[in-house]
Amino acid sequence: MSSCETCVVRNRAICAGLDNQEITALNAIGRRRNVSAGEPLIWEDDDSLLVANVIEGVLKLTTSTEDGREQIVGVAYPSDFIGRPFGQTSKASVVALTDARVCVFSRNDFDRFARSHPGLEHKLLERTLAELDRTRSWMMLLGRKTAPEKIATFLLEMSERLAETGCTPITRGPATRFTLPFSRQQVADVLGLTIETVSRQFTKLKNEGVIDLPARRDVEIVNRGALVALAG
Amino acid sequence: MSSCETCVVRNRAICAGLDNQEITALNAIGRRRNVSAGEPLIWEDDDSLLVANVIEGVLKLTTSTEDGREQIVGVAYPSDFIGRPFGQTSKASVVALTDARVCVFSRNDFDRFARSHPGLEHKLLERTLAELDRTRSWMMLLGRKTAPEKIATFLLEMSERLAETGCTPITRGPATRFTLPFSRQQVADVLGLTIETVSRQFTKLKNEGVIDLPARRDVEIVNRGALVALAG
DNA sequence: GCCCGGCTTTGATCCGCGTCAACCGCCCCG
DNA sequence: CGGGGCGGTTGACGCGGATCAAAGCCGGGC
Numbered sequence: 001m002s003s004c005e006t007c008v009v010r011n012r013a014i015c016a017g018l019d020n021q022e023i024t025a026l027n028a029i030g031r032r033r034n035v036s037a038g039e040p041l042i043w044e045d046d047d048s049l050l051v052a053n054v055i056e057g058v059l060k061l062t063t064s065t066e067d068g069r070e071q072i073v074g075v076a077y078p079s080d081f082i083g084r085p086f087g088q089t090s091k092a093s094v095v096a097l098t099d100a101r102v103c104v105f106s107r108n109d110f111d112r113f114a115r116s117h118p119g120l121e122h123k124l125l126e127r128t129l130a131e132l133d134r135t136r137s138w139m140m141l142l143g144r145k146t147a148p149e150k151i152a153t154f155l156l157e158m159s160e161r162l163a164e165t166g167c168t169p170i171t172r173g174p175a176t177r178f179t180l181p182f183s184r185q186q187v188a189d190v191l192g193l194t195i196e197t198v199s200r201q202f203t204k205l206k207n208e209g210v211i212d213l214p215a216r217r218d219v220e221i222v223n224r225g226a227l228v229a230l231a232g
Numbered sequence: 233m234s235s236c237e238t239c240v241v242r243n244r245a246i247c248a249g250l251d252n253q254e255i256t257a258l259n260a261i262g263r264r265r266n267v268s269a270g271e272p273l274i275w276e277d278d279d280s281l282l283v284a285n286v287i288e289g290v291l292k293l294t295t296s297t298e299d300g301r302e303q304i305v306g307v308a309y310p311s312d313f314i315g316r317p318f319g320q321t322s323k324a325s326v327v328a329l330t331d332a333r334v335c336v337f338s339r340n341d342f343d344r345f346a347r348s349h350p351g352l353e354h355k356l357l358e359r360t361l362a363e364l365d366r367t368r369s370w371m372m373l374l375g376r377k378t379a380p381e382k383i384a385t386f387l388l389e390m391s392e393r394l395a396e397t398g399c400t401p402i403t404r405g406p407a408t409r410f411t412l413p414f415s416r417q418q419v420a421d422v423l424g425l426t427i428e429t430v431s432r433q434f435t436k437l438k439n440e441g442v443i444d445l446p447a448r449r450d451v452e453i454v455n456r457g458a459l460v461a462l463a464g
Numbered sequence: 465g466c467c468c469g470g471c472t473t474t475g476a477t478c479c480g481c482g483t484c485a486a487c488c489g490c491c492c493c494g
Numbered sequence: 495c496g497g498g499g500c501g502g503t504t505g506a507c508g509c510g511g512a513t514c515a516a517a518g519c520c521g522g523g524c
Binding site for chain 4: 469470472476478480482484489492
């Protein structure tokens with residue numbers, strides 16, 4: 001296994017910017033792991049023993065109330081970083097949505113390595129700041145948007161992120177046709193809606209000719225302009 | 233003006249962990265600024281020319297839709313860091329809720345300084361990770377909690393944060409009595425509710441003897457247990 | 465091919481919260 | 495002391511999305 005493989009495509013991975021020697025050292029403390037769809041990687045409130053780097057696949061970060069309501073608070077795509085370095089407990093559960101390959105590190109090992117490699121910490125900081133930006137714009141959606149706006153925003157975001165992370169046939173710009181890594185229930189958990197509402201909104205957009213739904217999880221954006229207008 | 237003053241109480245400020253020489257260098261590129269209640273510090277989508285460190289007061293971070301709906305996506309207390317280093321545009325507006333004192337830096341100056349001082353970047357990373365955790369648990373609230381749960385959660389969070397940032401008479405643990413730095417409308421903007429719903433829920437809690445409302449913005453928690461139970 | 469089970473869609477109804485509107489009370493200022 | 499205005503409260507009502515229920519669809523196993 002080459003160092004490049006363990007640590008993902010070099011240019012996009014967490015280790016981008018490290019020199020060869022550093023990459024080798026990082027690989028020494030990491031382990032590859034396969035996680036199949038539906039399998040958990042980290043449980044909410046556990047000791048946060050792991051951090052990881054996504055190589056392939058999509059995973060969800062969730063928090064739940066005691067009575068079982070779930071909210072997806074983040075989605076990790078290839079090259080994304082998962083887990084909570086420098087903290088006692090993980091505040092979110094991580095579960096694979098598709099079969100996934102990740103590179104896991106013990107939190108202690110990773111923390112120690114990061115602290116002595118400023119380039120890595122800088123990269124991590126940039127990623128965390130970007131994630132915070134995304135999360136904040138999602139708060140706007142959860143707190144203030146209507147169901148149709150939520151669905152439209154969601155579809156547009158999916159078409160962008162799936163394209164840029166290479167989860168769809170490579171095209172320039174956002175994808176017009178893609179396969180959702182989510183079930184209807186999971187879409188509901190992302191948007192703070194119920195499964196029935198999600199289903200109804202999808203059907204409505206299809207009837208209006210804005211999108212097409214060729215298969216359960218497949219979406220084709222027919223009229224992107226309309227979607228942008230609906231997104232609010 | 234001593235270096236300590238410019239850069240906030242040493243132990244809690246962004247510069248904690250820097251040596252004296254570094255603190256002096258950081259002070260050289262920062263400027264004190266007073267912001268009065270209601271005054272903006274950064275506008276949404278501007279060029280993100282500023283970053284800042286809060287010395288005193290409380291500020292809100294907001295995003296808005298074109299048609300004027302507003303969502304408060306973060307609240308900055310003393311010692312908190314504001315702005316978006318290493319990014320092109322700021323995604324949120326920053327407006328003071330109370331009269332505030334901040335230490336502002338030009339983004340370029342700050343970026344350059346941070347990149348050459350790993351201790352500062354590490355501190356910034358820890359803060360950003362903590363903020364991300366808080367933001368994610370707020371997503372759960374926005375997406376899945378009912379109005380009574382939102383209000384209860386909000387009051388408990390306020391009682392903790394206002395105590396730990398020294399915005400209330402110092403006590404051990406969470407404050408039982410405090411002054412909200414928010415108007416009713418702003419509470420609504422934090423929780424994704426309307427002003428009327430916020431008002432009704434406050435009144436309900438008062439009638440049930442869970443809290444007392446001695447003045448417009450003052451809250452006294454009478455029955456914390458009940459509040460915790462309601463928070464969901 | 466056929467059956468079974470889980471996911472999804474669709475329909476009917478309900479209710480929490482938003483909306484619209486009026487009123488209240490505190491504070492400022494004359 | 496007496497307006498006036500702003501922020502907050504209260505009430506009446508309606509709607510969007512949740513809830514409850516049932517049927518449809520599709521994929522997998524035999």
